[in-house]
Amino acid sequence: MNRSNSGANLPTLRSHNAALVLDLLRVAGECGISRLELAERTGLTPQAVSKITARLRAEGLATDAGHRASTGGKPRTVLRLVPDAGYAVGMHLDRDELTVVLVDLAGAVAASRTAPLDFGAPADEVVAVAAYAVAAVRDGGAQSVDLPVLGVGVAVPGPLDHRGGVLHRVTGFPQWDGYPLRDALAARTGLPVVVDKDTNAAALGLALRAAGAGDFAYLHLGTGLGAGLVLGGGLYRGARTGAGEFGHQTVQLDGPVCSCGGRGCIEALCLAAVARGDVAEAARVLGTGAANLVGLLDIDRVMLGGRTVAADPDAYVRGVRAVIDERARLGGIDAPVPVTAAGGGDRPVAEGAAQLVLAPLFGRVAGADVEGADGGAVLVP
Amino acid sequence: MNRSNSGANLPTLRSHNAALVLDLLRVAGECGISRLELAERTGLTPQAVSKITARLRAEGLATDAGHRASTGGKPRTVLRLVPDAGYAVGMHLDRDELTVVLVDLAGAVAASRTAPLDFGAPADEVVAVAAYAVAAVRDGGAQSVDLPVLGVGVAVPGPLDHRGGVLHRVTGFPQWDGYPLRDALAARTGLPVVVDKDTNAAALGLALRAAGAGDFAYLHLGTGLGAGLVLGGGLYRGARTGAGEFGHQTVQLDGPVCSCGGRGCIEALCLAAVARGDVAEAARVLGTGAANLVGLLDIDRVMLGGRTVAADPDAYVRGVRAVIDERARLGGIDAPVPVTAAGGGDRPVAEGAAQLVLAPLFGRVAGADVEGADGGAVLVP
DNA sequence: CCACTTAAGCAACGCTGTTGCCAAAGTGCA
DNA sequence: TGCACTTTGGCAACAGCGTTGCTTAAGTGG
Structure with missing residues (x-):
C-alpha cells in the first residue's frame, strides 16, 4: 500500500498475477490445484490462467500433478508447485543460540543446524560464524549439487531498521548498535540478505502456514x-x-x-x-x-x-x-x-526468517525489498 | 491488500494509474502539478502520464492551470483537478445532532447543515430526517443546477458492519441493532451510501487533508x-x-x-x-x-x-x-x-464521512465498496 | 537571428489479458 | 460399439495498456 512511486505498468501486472497464482499453488500444496480453480480464486479468465501457468511451467516453478475425477467432461489437470525450484536460508540469531534452516519453496525444511552462540562477541565474529553456518546448511542439503538459494533471511532480537538491515539499541549488546548486519552478511555469503525482528519473522512464518x-x-x-x-x-x-x-x-x-x-x-x-x-x-x-x-x-x-x-x-x-x-x-x-x-518452541522463528526471502515471490509482505549482494536477484523476472 | 479475487487485468491497471494521478492532482490543490512531476512521483513515463491526463481532461476531471516558469526550455504546463466535476455528501449522525455537508472533489465544503437529532427515535424516522437533510444540502449547493453527487458517506457512533452498512450493539440505542442503515438510506436518496464509524471517518478525512x-x-x-x-x-x-x-x-x-x-x-x-x-x-x-x-x-x-x-x-x-x-x-x-x-470540534467527522465516498476515486482506502442504490456508479469507468 | 534546451504529442511497438473458436478427453445412453 | 453431450484447455485474432523513437512547440541566451 505504498503511496509513492507506485505506478503500475505491464511488467508490474504480469509479476503481480504470477505471484498470485504461485501463492495459490503454494497454499494448495501436495494435492495441487486446477486451472479453473485458479481462475475462480483470482478472478482472472481461464485463458489468462493458462498463459500464466504455461510461463510458470516453462520456468520450472510449476508442473502437472495428475488429474481430478471427471464431472461429466474432460477431467481437470492438476498443477502443483515444484518445491525444489528454489530455496531460502532462514537464520535465528538469538542471544545464546544460532539456528539455521534451509527451506524449499513450499516451506519444507531440507536441512537445519543449531549451535551455541555468544551474541555478545564482536559483531564481525558473529557474522563470520553465521556465514559459516549458511555455507554448511547449503552443503548439507544435497550432496555436491548446487541448490538455487535465493537469499538469507535473518531474525534478530530487538529493534532494527528493516529496510537498511541495520540494528539499533539492542539492549545489553551495544556493539551491535548501528552495525550494518545485512550488508556484512551479504558480502560474506554472496547472497541477498533480509533482516527483521524475531517476532516479525515468526508471525510471517505462521501467516504463510x-x-x-x-x-x-x-x-x-x-x-x-x-x-x-x-x-x-x-x-x-x-x-x-x-x-x-x-x-x-x-x-x-x-x-x-x-x-x-x-x-x-x-x-x-x-x-x-x-x-x-x-x-x-x-x-x-x-x-x-x-x-x-x-x-x-x-x-x-x-x-x-x-x-x-x-x-x-x-x-x-x-x-x-x-x-x-x-x-x-x-x-x-x-x-x-x-x-x-504456536508450538515448536523457537523453531518457527528460523523458518519464518526464511519466509522473509520467499514471501515476496508469492506477493506477500508489502514493502519488503530483498537487496544486498546483487540488486534484486528475484526468480520471476 | 485483499488476498482473494485480486487478479489484475488491463482495466484494473488503467483505473489504478488514473486514481494515482487523480490523487496527486488533488493533493497539489490550487497550485496544480505538471506532467513531468506526475511522472516522477508515480514512476510512470512522461508519455504514459500524458495519455492518462488526456483521458482525465476529456472526462472533465482535470484541466490546464497556466504554466510554470521556464528553466531554459519550454515551460511546463500545470494541470489541476476540476473540483466541481463531482460532489459527495458527508453525514455525521451523532447522539443528539445531525451534521450534513456537501463537499467537492477537492474536499471543499460547498454547503452544510446542522440540526438537532434524537438518535433514540425509531430508526425509520431518523432515516427520513437524514434523507431530507441530504436533499436540502443538495439543493442549497447551487441554485437549480443538478450537481453530480456521487454518494453519501455516513458516520455513526459505535460498532457496525462497514461492508453491509448494518449497525450492531449501539450502546443505549437497541432499536438500531441490526438495522440496515445503508440500504434504507440508499433507497430513500437514490444514491450509493457508505457507512462507517465516526472515528474512522474523521481519521480518513484527516489522512487526506x-x-x-x-x-x-x-x-x-x-x-x-x-x-x-x-x-x-x-x-x-x-x-x-x-x-x-x-x-x-x-x-x-x-x-x-x-x-x-x-x-x-x-x-x-x-x-x-x-x-x-x-x-x-x-x-x-x-x-x-x-x-x-x-x-x-x-x-x-x-x-x-x-x-x-x-x-x-x-x-x-x-x-x-x-x-x-x-x-x-x-x-x-x-x-x-x-x-x-485536530481542531474544528465535530466538523472533521462530517467532512471525513464525505471522503468515504470520494477516497476510492483516488485509490485510497482498501476494500471500501461503494454500493447501494445502483451497483458501482463510480466516476472513472 | 540562431543555437540550444525543455516539454509534449504522434506513430509504431511489445506485451498484457480477453474473446471466439476448435481439438481433446472424458461420461452416459442407445 | 457408437454417438451425443459435457467439460477442459490450447490456438489465433484482438483491444488496450505503457514504452520507445522521433517530431513539433515554445521558451532562453549569446
Whole structure:
C-alpha cells in the first residue's frame, strides 16, 4: 500500500498475477490445484490462467500433478508447485543460540543446524560464524549439487531498521548498535540478505502456514516479550520497523518500575509472575494485553509462542483465553477470538526468517525489498 | 491488500494509474502539478502520464492551470483537478445532532447543515430526517443546477458492519441493532451510501487533508473515547470493522469498574477525571493509552479531537505529549512522535464521512465498496 | 537571428489479458 | 460399439495498456 512511486505498468501486472497464482499453488500444496480453480480464486479468465501457468511451467516453478475425477467432461489437470525450484536460508540469531534452516519453496525444511552462540562477541565474529553456518546448511542439503538459494533471511532480537538491515539499541549488546548486519552478511555469503525482528519473522512464518487465518497477533514470551502483527494479510512493521513493541505497553498506571524505566509494563509484570512461579497470573497479565490488542485491531486470532510459553502452553492458552472470552462476553460478542499455541518452541522463528526471502515471490509482505549482494536477484523476472 | 479475487487485468491497471494521478492532482490543490512531476512521483513515463491526463481532461476531471516558469526550455504546463466535476455528501449522525455537508472533489465544503437529532427515535424516522437533510444540502449547493453527487458517506457512533452498512450493539440505542442503515438510506436518496464509524471517518478525512503525514492515530474524546487508525497509508478497519476500540483498553489491572463491565478502562479513568475537573489527569491517562499505541504500531503522529478535547486542546496536547516524550526518552528514541489537536470540534467527522465516498476515486482506502442504490456508479469507468 | 534546451504529442511497438473458436478427453445412453 | 453431450484447455485474432523513437512547440541566451 505504498503511496509513492507506485505506478503500475505491464511488467508490474504480469509479476503481480504470477505471484498470485504461485501463492495459490503454494497454499494448495501436495494435492495441487486446477486451472479453473485458479481462475475462480483470482478472478482472472481461464485463458489468462493458462498463459500464466504455461510461463510458470516453462520456468520450472510449476508442473502437472495428475488429474481430478471427471464431472461429466474432460477431467481437470492438476498443477502443483515444484518445491525444489528454489530455496531460502532462514537464520535465528538469538542471544545464546544460532539456528539455521534451509527451506524449499513450499516451506519444507531440507536441512537445519543449531549451535551455541555468544551474541555478545564482536559483531564481525558473529557474522563470520553465521556465514559459516549458511555455507554448511547449503552443503548439507544435497550432496555436491548446487541448490538455487535465493537469499538469507535473518531474525534478530530487538529493534532494527528493516529496510537498511541495520540494528539499533539492542539492549545489553551495544556493539551491535548501528552495525550494518545485512550488508556484512551479504558480502560474506554472496547472497541477498533480509533482516527483521524475531517476532516479525515468526508471525510471517505462521501467516504463510495457516492460510486463510486472517489477521492475527503472535505474542512471543521468552527472555523478553514482543509481538508480531499480521494485518490485512501482510506483516505490519510500522513506519520505522518498530511495530510490535508489546512488552512495554502499560497495563498498570503507576505500577512497578520496569527495566525500560517505565511503570506497569506487561513484560515486567508478566516476567515477575513467571519468576515467582505464578503462571496463572502471568497468563492473566498477558491476556489483558492480548485483549487490548484484539479490541484495538479487531484481529481474528491470537497465537502464543516462545520458550516460556513452550514450558507450559496449556496454562498460558487457558489464561489468555479466559481474559479474552470475558471481555468478549461483556462486549456482547458471540464468537470470541480463538487463542492457540504456536508450538515448536523457537523453531518457527528460523523458518519464518526464511519466509522473509520467499514471501515476496508469492506477493506477500508489502514493502519488503530483498537487496544486498546483487540488486534484486528475484526468480520471476 | 485483499488476498482473494485480486487478479489484475488491463482495466484494473488503467483505473489504478488514473486514481494515482487523480490523487496527486488533488493533493497539489490550487497550485496544480505538471506532467513531468506526475511522472516522477508515480514512476510512470512522461508519455504514459500524458495519455492518462488526456483521458482525465476529456472526462472533465482535470484541466490546464497556466504554466510554470521556464528553466531554459519550454515551460511546463500545470494541470489541476476540476473540483466541481463531482460532489459527495458527508453525514455525521451523532447522539443528539445531525451534521450534513456537501463537499467537492477537492474536499471543499460547498454547503452544510446542522440540526438537532434524537438518535433514540425509531430508526425509520431518523432515516427520513437524514434523507431530507441530504436533499436540502443538495439543493442549497447551487441554485437549480443538478450537481453530480456521487454518494453519501455516513458516520455513526459505535460498532457496525462497514461492508453491509448494518449497525450492531449501539450502546443505549437497541432499536438500531441490526438495522440496515445503508440500504434504507440508499433507497430513500437514490444514491450509493457508505457507512462507517465516526472515528474512522474523521481519521480518513484527516489522512487526506494532511498529505504525507504517514501513519497516525486519531483519538476522539467526546461522550465516549474511540480511535481511528491510518496504517500503511490507508484506513485500518480490522476484520469485522471493529478496529479502534480504544476506550476499553485496560491500563489499570483491577482498576475501577467501567460501564462496559471491565476494569481499568481508559475511557472510564479518563472521563472520571474529566468529570471531577482534573484535565491533567485525564490527559495523562489518555497519553498512556496513546503511548501504548505509538509503541505497538510505530505510527508517525497522534491527533486528538472530539468535544471534550476541543474544550481545552492545549491541556490535552501538552499532557499526552508529556507521556509520549517521556516514554520515547526512556526508549532512547531521538525524535518523539508529534501530538497535535485536530481542531474544528465535530466538523472533521462530517467532512471525513464525505471522503468515504470520494477516497476510492483516488485509490485510497482498501476494500471500501461503494454500493447501494445502483451497483458501482463510480466516476472513472 | 540562431543555437540550444525543455516539454509534449504522434506513430509504431511489445506485451498484457480477453474473446471466439476448435481439438481433446472424458461420461452416459442407445 | 457408437454417438451425443459435457467439460477442459490450447490456438489465433484482438483491444488496450505503457514504452520507445522521433517530431513539433515554445521558451532562453549569446
